[in-house]
Amino acid sequence: MHQLHHARFTLPQPSRSGRLNTLWGGLFGAAGLIVVLVFLLRQGPPRIEQGKKSLTVYCAAGMRVPVEEIAKDYEQKYNISIELQYGGSNTLLNQLQVNKFSHADLFLAADDFYTDKAVNDGLAVETLPIAHQRPVIAVRKDSASQINSLEDLLQPGISIAVADPEQAAIGKAVRKLLEKIEIDGTNRWKQLEERVTADGVFKPTVNDVANDVTIGAVDAALVWDSTLSMPKYNENLKAVLIPELESDPDLISIAVLKSSLDPTAALRFSRFLTARDQGLRTFEKFGTRPVEGDVWAERPEVSFFCGAVNRRAIERVIEEFQEREGVVVNTEYNGCGTLTSQMKAVANQATELGFPDFYMACDRYYLDNVRDWFQEDVDVSDVEMVLAIPKGSTTVTGLADLVKPGVRVAIGQPDQCTIGALSRRMLESEDLYGKLKEKQKADGEIVVEKMSSALLVPDVIAGHVDAALVYISDVLPNIDDVDIVRITTTSNLAVQPFSIARTSDHKYLARRLFRRIAESSKAFESAGFHFRLTPTRNLSPEGGSL
Secondary structure, eight states: OHHHHHHHTOOOOTTSOHHHHHHHHHHHHHHHHHHHHHHHHHHOSOOOOSSOSEEEEEEEGGGHHHHHHHHHHHHHHHOOEEEEEEEOHHHHHHHHHHOTTSOOOEEEESSHHHHHHHHHTTSEEEEEEEEEEOEEEEEETTOOSOOOSHHHHTSTTOOEEEEOTTTOHHHHHHHHHHTTOEETTEEHHHHHHHHHHHHOEEESSHHHHHHHHHTTSSSEEEEEGGGGGSTTTTTTEEEEOOGGGOSSOEEEEEEEETTOSOHHHHHHHHHHHTBTTTHHHHHHHTTOEEOOOBOOOSSOEEEEEEEGGGHHHHHHHHHHHHHHHTOEEEEEEEOHHHHHHHHHHHHHTTOOTTOOSEEEOSSHHHHHTTGGGEEEEEEEEEEEEEEEEETTOOSOSSGGGGGSTTOOEEEEOTTTOHHHHHHHHHHHHTTOHHHHHHHHHHOTTTEEEESSGGGHHHHHHTTSOSEEEEEHHHHGGGTTTEEEEOOOSTTOEEEEEEEEETTOSOHHHHHHHHHHHHTOHHHHHHTTOEEOOOTTOOOOTTSOOO
16 A cells, blocks of 8 residues: 555656646645645634734824834833824824724824724723823014914914814814804904915914924914924924913823724833823923823732722722733722721821722721822712521511521621621611610620621521621622512612722822723622713812812
8 A cells, every 4th residue: 555655646757748747746736725725724814913012103293202202212121113103183083083903002192082082983992191281372483573462363464374173183272262252253263264264374283383483484373382392393483372272271192092903012101101200201391291190110010909898890890900901900808997997007107008009998988987098089889788598587577686586697897897887877777786786795696797798698508697787799699598688778878989099109090990990880780789880980180079
């Protein structure tokens, strides 16, 4: 068999004709092609290489100078190429809308209107704030034209350059402000538009209009105040501030795009660019007013104190957040009495070491105890308190049965966990707490106190007690082994707030985690919570009121 097989596939000898050689070559080529095709079909579509070594940033043209400097610094430190593509903020957004599969990673806009729109349009996920800037009039320092007001700017014979509001953020910002002001039935934007059309020009970016006034092609231009801090313009141009352009400053921001093949790498560069000890220094150097910003760390580690009742709802959310962000969230689940005692111990040492960056309490009762150490907070959810009883038992049918002789009861320890504190409050409102304590004093084995809500239901399942005051979220995973007795009182709800510590160096990272929590209603509802948030609800960027 071996010899026959060998003879059948012996290659033609060189002495054969060229035609025969060509025939054999074609046959072997076809066979090889078939093998390759079969291999590719088995392999499936090409796989995208993970750990991308370059990032593509769509960047507002007016931010070119600071972003280039930051990108160069990042490239040198971390050996990752940053490819920058420039244009007006709206032009770049339009490009992303047209080409959703461009694999661009980040979108930096001169106004957060555009990054917010990218999120709302399903093009982006996270947004990170960078800095503020305002519109001003730019004129040459040696200009003979006396332009000190909007009236001066609108005089016949004054040529003006303005960025197209359909392409650039500065144009949109100016139009928005001037449309609100009417003189003799005509809004100021219409007047400016007519003047630009008559003696000036609309341009696609803020840099284009700044260039025009620099070279003397026009008498004045409307630009960002930060534009005049750029080296190309600050020697020759000056700013004219007018009240019509005074308003809340526009916010420069960066968004992580859904098209990114490596969102973790994109977030890492975004954190570098928006860190107060890295990229924000550069933005400030070039005339913008940076937000507070987080402290830079290639892989940040943050501390999260989380009341034990929240664990089933939030644990998976934290795991996914860590993976996407490339950060470590050191989460401590415990009774809130224990957690707040730890906070107080740290505070008494006059050190920030060990203090949590953020805290999600089992109830507001325990946030109020440490309120001065936290800034803004938001109620995320609430959970009902119920009585858990052994399956099929009729010994306990309401709160009043807890104080009956011989009824074995488990409650939370009021100084160590929220369920204990809330149980005490609820029983006091029903005039039952004192009676229960008397019963405990008479027979300590009849009334037991636990350090955590998670320890109460197991006592019911094991038959050690006739009833336990618990969160319904702790009962639902064990519904085959216990029954639920609903409590008819106004004080049977625990409300879970999320808050950020004033001392945290990672407040913006905390807000991004909060955003993920706000988008996780199903996780909370399936765990037995009532969810209070909407995806658009957010914590204020500077720690003020909501």
